[in-house]
Amino acid sequence: MPDALPVAEDEPRGIQPKTARGEATRRAILDAAERVIGAKGFSEASIGAITREAGCAQGTFYIYFKGKEEVFSELVLEMGRLVRRALTQATANIPDRLAAEKAGLRGFLDFVAAHPDLYRIIQEALFVDPAAYRAYFSSFAEGYRSALADAEAAGQIRPGDCDVRAWALMGIARALGERAVIWEDRTPVAEVVDAAHDLIVHGLQPRGDKP
Template identity: 30%
Template sequence: MTETEKGQPVVVRRARSHKPKREENAEAKFNALLHAASEIVGEHGYVDASISRITERAGVAQGTFYSYFESRQDLFDQLLPKLGAEMLAFIKERTRGVTDVSERERKGFMAFFDFIVQNPDFLRILNEAEQLAPKGHEAHFQLVVAGYLANLHRDWARGEYPGYEERELEVIVYMLLAARSYLALRYAKDKDGIRPIPGWVTDTYMKFITYGLKGESQNP
C-alpha cells in the first residue's frame, strides 16, 4: 500500500494479465519444456537428450510433449534460436544508450560472457547444433548476424569505420562472432562448467579491435 497526502492508505492492485488462464498454462508448459531441454542437452548432448528425460525434468507427461512439438528434432530446432533471442535481449539491455562504438563493443563482449555464465548450457547447445540441429543453427546465426550487422551499418552510415567498404561489414561481423566463440572455449569453459572470462582477455580483445595486429594507434 501507499499513502495519499492526507495519510489515507491506498491499495495498489497488480495489473492482471490479459491472457486467458488456459493460454498462460500452455505458454508455461512450452517454456518449461524448452528450459528442460536446455538443461538436458547441456548435460548429455543432443544425442542423449531423450523425450522422457526432457518431460521428466519439465514435470509434464510425455504425451504433453506432442501438444507443443512435432518431434524431438522440432524441439531441438527451436531451442537454439530461443536461447539466441534471450542472449540478444540480454546484450541489448547491457548496451542500451551507449553511443560510442568501442564502448558498445566492450559492453556487448562482456555481456555475452555474463550471459553464458548465467546460462552454462548455451555453449554445448550452440556447438553441437550445426550437426544435430541444423535448422536451429542456421536460424540462430541469421538472427545474430542480422542484429550485429544492422548496428555496424548504422555506424558506417554516420562515418564510422572510414577504412572499410560497406560490403566488408559482414566479414567483420563473422570475425567478431568467431572470436567470441573461440575465446569462450579457451577462457570461459573448464571441467567444472562456465567461469567468468578474465578481465585481461577482454582488454586484449579490445586492443585488437581498436588497433589491429600492430598493437598501436595508426594515427600520427
C-alpha cells in the first residue's frame, strides 16, 4: 500500500474555492441564485440569469457548482441552517414552553419577512430536491416533537400526541409565514403572533369547561 491516503476525494462536485477571490465569486453566485430562483422559480431561473445577476460569465458558474441542482440544494441547506439559528436565538433561555412557543413564532415570522425567497425555495425543493425538502422539515419536526415531550413531562402543557402537535404547530407557523410573504399581508408581526399564540395556548373553546 502507498503512504497517506489522498483525503478520499468524495467531491465530484463543483470545486471549493481556495483564494479570497474565489470565495467571493462563489458567494456572489450563491446570493444571486437565491434572488433569481426565489423570484422566478427553479426552472425559469436560467444559469445565464444567475450569472448575470452575480456579475460573472456563465462558465464561472461551473467552477463552483456541478450544475443547477447543486446550487439549489446548497441553498436549501443554507436556509435550514439560518432558520434553525434564528429559532435557537429567539428561544434561547426561555424555559417555559408556552413562552418559547410565542418567541419562536415571532422569530420565525421575523426571519421569513427578512428572507422572502425562503418560502418559494423551500416549497420548490419538494420537486427539485425531495431529499433536502424532507431533511429540512424532518429536522424541525423532530426538534419540535422532543421539545413538546419535555414540556409535557415537566407539566408545562397538557398531555397529548407530541408528534401530531409538532406538525400542527409547524403548520401554523408555515401558514402565517406564507400569508405574510406570498400574500404580502401587512398585518404587524406582533398582532399575528398574539392572535396565533392565543389560539395555541387556549384553543377555540368558549369556556374553561373541564380541567
